[in-house]
Structure formats: structure tokens, C-alpha cells
Amino acid sequence: MVNYLLRRRYVAPEISFDLMIEILSRLPAKSLMRFKCVSKLWCCLIRSRYFSNLYLMVSSSQPRPLGLYMSLYMSLDLVRHCMCDSMEMYELLSLRLMSSSSSAESSLEPDLTFPGMGGYRMVSLRGLILFTICRKACIYNPATRQSLTLPTFKSNLFAQQEPYKHVHYFFGHDPALDQYKIVCSVMIASSFSEMLFSEFWVFVLEPGGFWKRTEYDAQAHLPTRQGLCINGVIYYLAFNHTRRYHVYCFDVRSEDIRVIQAPHAVPQFCISFGFIEHGGKPAIFDYSRITETGVSELWVLEVDGGIWSRKSLVLKLCQKHLVDDIDHNKKLIVHGTGENNEVILALTCPCYLLYYDLMKNDVRKVNINRVTTPHVCIKVLDKCESIMYLEI
Numbered sequence: 009m010v011n012y013l014l015r016r017r018y019v020a021p022e023i024s025f026d027l028m029i030e031i032l033s034r035l036p037a038k039s040l041m042r043f044k045c046v047s048k049l050w051c052c053l054i055r056s057r058y059f060s061n062l063y064l065m066v067s068s069s070q071p072r073p074l075g076l077y078m079s080l081y082m083s084l085d086l087v088r089h090c091m092c093d094s095m096e097m098y099e100l101l102s103l104r105l106m107s108s109s110s111s112a113e114s115s116l117e118p119d120l121t122f123p124g125m126g127g128y129r130m131v132s133l134r135g136l137i138l139f140t141i142c143r144k145a146c147i148y149n150p151a152t153r154q155s156l157t158l159p160t161f162k163s164n165l166f167a168q169q170e171p172y173k174h175v176h177y178f179f180g181h182d183p184a185l186d187q188y189k190i191v192c193s194v195m196i197a198s199s200f201s202e203m204l205f206s207e208f209w210v211f212v213l214e215p216g217g218f219w220k221r222t223e224y225d226a227q228a229h230l231p232t233r234q235g236l237c238i239n240g241v242i243y244y245l246a247f248n249h250t251r252r253y254h255v256y257c258f259d260v261r262s263e264d265i266r267v268i269q270a271p272h273a274v275p276q277f278c279i280s281f282g283f284i285e286h287g288g289k290p291a292i293f294d295y296s297r298i299t300e301t302g303v304s305e306l307w308v309l310e311v312d313g314g315i316w317s318r319k320s321l322v323l324k325l326c327q328k329h330l331v332d333d334i335d336h337n338k339k340l341i342v343h344g345t346g347e348n349n350e351v352i353l354a355l356t357c358p359c360y361l362l363y364y365d366l367m368k369n370d371v372r373k374v375n376i377n378r379v380t381t382p383h384v385c386i387k388v389l390d391k392c393e394s395i396m397y398l399e400i
Contacts, residue, residue, distance in 0.1 A: 029053070029059065029062070032053070032054070032059075033059070033062050033063050033066045034066060034070075037063075037151035037152060037393055037395050038151075040054050040063075041054075041152055041395075054395065055397045057186065057396070059395075060394065060395050060396040060397070061186065063393075063394070063395050064134060064135060064392050064393070064394050064395075064396075067135075067392045067393040067394075131177065131178065131179045131234055131235065132179075132344075133179040133180070133188075134188075134392060134394055135149065135150070135151060135392050135393050135394025136148070136149055136179070136188075136394055136396065136398075137149075137150065138177060138179040138190065140175075140177060141157070143160070143175050144157055144158060144160055145157075145158040145177050145190050145192065145211070146158065147190075147213065149394060149395075149396065149398060150393075151393045151395055152395055152396075152397070154397070154398050155398075156398040156400065158190065158211055158219075158400065159218070159400075161211075161219035161221075163194050163207065163221075165194050165195075165196050165205065168196050170196045170197060170198050170204060171197075171198065172196065172197040172198070172199070173195070173196050174193075174194070174195045174196075174197075174230055174231075175192065175193070175194055176195075176231045176244075177190060177191070177192050177193075178190070178191040178192075178193070178234075178235040178237075178242045178244060178258065179191075179235070179237060180235075180237045180240070180241075180242040180258065180260035181237055181240070181260065182240045182260040182261045183239070183240050184240065184261060185261060187212055187213075187214070187260070187261075188212070188214075189210055189211065189212055189213065190210070190211040190213060191209070191210050191242060191258055192208065192209040192210075192211075192219075193206060193207075193208055193231055194206065194207050194208075194209070195228055195229065195230055196228075197228070197230070203227070203228035203229065203230060203247075203248065203249060204228055206224065206226075206227075206228040206229060207221060207224060208221065208224050208258075208265070209221050210222055210263055213398070213400065214399075214400070215399050215400060216400070217400045226265060226267060227248050227249055228248065228249070229246040229247060229248040230246055230247045230248075231244050231245065231246040231256075232245050232246060232247060232253070233245040233282070233283040234283070236283065236284070236285050236290055237260070238285060238288060238289070238290060239288070240259065240260045240261060241257050241258065241259055241260065242257070242260060243255055243256070243257055243258075243283075243290040243309075244256055244258075244283070245283050245292075252269070252270070253270035253274055254267050254268065254269055254270055255267070255270055255290065255309065256268075268309070268313075269314055270292065270307075270316075271292065271307045271316050271318070273294075273305070273307075273318075274292055274294060274307065279339060279341070280294070280295055280296035280298075280339070280340070281294040281295065281296060281342070282295075282341075282342025282343075282344075282353075283342075284342060284345050284351060285344075285345055286306065286308055286345065286349055286366065287308070287349060289308050289309055289310065290308075290309045291306060291307060291308040291309065292306075292307040293305075293306055293307075293342060293351055293366075294306075294307070295340065295342075295353070298331055298340075299331050299332070302322055302323035302325075302328055302331075303320060303322050303323070304320075304321045304323075304364075305318065305319070305320055305321070306319040306320075306321060306366060319366075321364075321366065321369050322369070323369075323371065324369070324370070324371075327370075327371045330362060331362075339355075340353045340354070340355055340362065341353065341355075346363065348365060349365070349366050349367055350364060350365050350366070351363075351366060352364075359375075360373055360374060360375045361373070361374040
């Protein structure tokens with residue numbers, strides 16, 4: 009009887025449901041995917057939007073390795089008759105880097121292989137990756153390894169006989185309604201200087217989602233950089249009939265589009281600048297003169313009305329050697345920003361990364377020696393990790 013009473017006295021109390029949620033939100037995504045088999049309650053909880061948002065918030069607040077994804081070109085020999093002329097094979101390679109890491113040789117791992125994957129148009133948002141396969145939009149969650157292919161939409165522009173047809177996808181999130189939207193811009197042109205017509209299609213990423221065309225009365229334009237989604241607005245750079253850069257602002261909730269003129273000092277027809285997020289604002293990082301003079305320019309959109317601030321950055325003399333070996337045949341490409349507003353630039357052959365701290369004006373180099381092919385696209389993932397269940 010005494011032993012029975014002692015056992016009852018020292019039995020651990022039952023864990024409350026709220027405490028269980030807090031514990032689960034701090035576990036690795038792989039563990040959560042296995043724990044869905046524990047019970048129907050756990051499965052419904054882990055797949056719920058409430059828990060996925062909680063997990064996203066917790067993961068973004070915790071220090072974790074910077075996530076990079078490399079879309080590694082594999083072959084050009086796969087040909088297939090579909091919406092696109094060729095089927096290229098890309099292998100998605102994951103890479104984890106700590107902010108103090110100086111080498112990434114041992115952390116490059118295969119993650120996903122897709123035929124026809126548009127590696128150079130990957131977009132990352134809140135732990136999810138948007139990429140294209142033969143003009144079809146696909147969503148991939150690296151944490152859960154779940155992928156989803158969106159249905160096609162029927163645009164009358166595809167039937168036009170004009171020689172140039174451009175399709176660009178953007179990924180946005182409305183924080184007020186907690187909605188993910190995929191935006192597709194379709195543009196046709198008879199030549200580079202004569203853009204004829206643009207139209208926009210929007211897909212809400214939720215059960216029962218479908219493509220719908222949005223009203224758009226502005227002139228045709230050609231996006232030239234991947235978009236940034238900041239506080240419910242998608243910003244992207246594009247050319248219009250004036251042949252100058254403009255910043256187009258797509259409000260994810262209202263689906264309205266505004267146009268802001270880019271700074272006149274931004275070089276035209278130049279690839280040596282990036283469209284990045286800096287301090288929670290869209291910015292243009294012009295590094296076209298960094299190899300010759302060590303000078304780069306940072307333009308930040310301070311007010312949506314079109315007020316830009318300018319900051320000149322001069323590379324330290326002791327770091328000038330990091331860019332001295334880059335010639336005209338080896339281009340540095342901006343692939344987004346990491347922690348502490350570090351701009352990440354990549355050179356694909358030989359493959360290495362440059363981290364440019366815009367606040368401290370400091371540069372460091374990370375070698376990636378396991379990539380042996382020049383056909384590589386590097387995509388920077390935001391530091392958060394999502395367990396959102398994808399369904400349409």
C-alpha cells in the first residue's frame with residue numbers, strides 16, 4: 009500500500025496541450041514529419057496553418073545555418089514536345105553555411121532532381137521555393153520534401169504569332185489574410201524595343217485555388233530580376249517602352265500595380281547589379297565597377313513614392329584581392345541577402361561566394377569546391393524553415 013501511494017505521488021503530471029504545442033514547435037522538421045503518425049490529433053495539429061505559422065515564427069527567431077540551394081545543370085540532351093522546346097535536367101543541391109563558416113566542402117548534399125526545372129528562376133519565400141517546369145509553376149518545401157505543381161492557365165497571348173513571349177513568376181504573401189499568391193506576368197513583343205502587351209494572372213495557394221486574370225492597364229514591360237516580397241508587396245525591376253528600369257509594386261492583397269522610376273544612375277543593359285532587400289526595404293546594389301575601382305553603389309527605396317537614398321561603398325585595400333581574379337568572362341551574380349544585411353555574390357566557375365556586409369563594408373569569401381560544372385545557379389533561402397502542408 010505504501011509503495012502504491014509513493015508511485016502515485018511521484019507520477020509526472022500530464023503535459024498540457026499548450027505546453028505540448030510549445031515543445032513541438034521547437035523540434036526539427038524531420039521529427040515533426042515522423043510524429044504525424046503518433047495520432048490523428050498530432051497529425052491534424054502539425055498540418056494546421058496555425059501550427060505551421062507558429063513553427064515559422066519560432067524557426068525565424070532561432071539562430072540556424074544559412075540555407076543555400078544550388079540548381080546544378082545536368083544535361084541538355086533530353087528533348088520532349090511540350091510547351092517548351094527542350095527538357096533540361098537540373099539537380100537541386102542543398103548547402104548549409106554558418107555565418108562564421110569559411111568552407112562549404114563537406115555540406116553539399118543532393119536534395120531534388122526535376123527534368124525541365126528552371127533553375128535560374130527559383131524564388132524563395134518563407135521557407136518555400138517557387139520554380140518553373142515548362143512554364144508551369146511548382147512549389148517545393150525543402151523541410152517536408154513535398155512538391156506541388158500548379159495547373160496551367162490558358163492565356164490568349166500564347167497563341168500569338170509574335171516571336172518573343174516571356175513568362176515570369178513571382179511569389180507573394182499577404183500577412184493580414186495569411187495568403188500565399190503566385191503571380192504570373194506574360195509579355196509578348198515583336199522585338200526587344202517593341203513590347204506589345206502584358207497581362208497578369210494570380211493563383212491563391214489554397215484548396216480550390218485557380219488562376220484568374222487581373223486587370224492591368226499600364227504599358228507592357230519585361231521583368232529583368234526576381235521579385236522581392238516585403239510586407240505584402242511584391243517589388244520587381246522591369247523595362248518598359250522607355251527602355252529604362254522601373255520598379256513595379258504589386259500589392260498581394262488588392263492585386264493593384266504601381267510603378268516607381270528607378271534611379272537614373274543605374275546602368276542600363278548591365279547585369280552587374282542586384283535587386284535586394286536591405287533593412288526591410290527594396291534596394292539596388294550596383295557593383296559594376298567593383299573589380300576596376302573597388303567602388304559599389306547602394307540605392308535604397310526610402311519612400312514608395314520614389315525617393316531613393318544613395319550610399320557609396322569602397323572596398324578595403326586588404327580585400328581587393330578577393331575580386332582581382334574576376335575577368336569579363338567570369339561574372340559575379342547577386343543571389344540575395346543573408347543575415348546582418350550581407351549581400352551574397354556568387355561566381356560559378358570556380359565556384360565560391362562573397363559575403364559583402366553593407367553595414368560594416370566588409371567582405372569575406374566562402375569556397376565551394378565540390379561543384380565541377382559551370383552550369384550552376386545558386387539560390388539563397390531565408391533563414392526560416394516552413395512545415396506548411398501544400399495543397400490545392
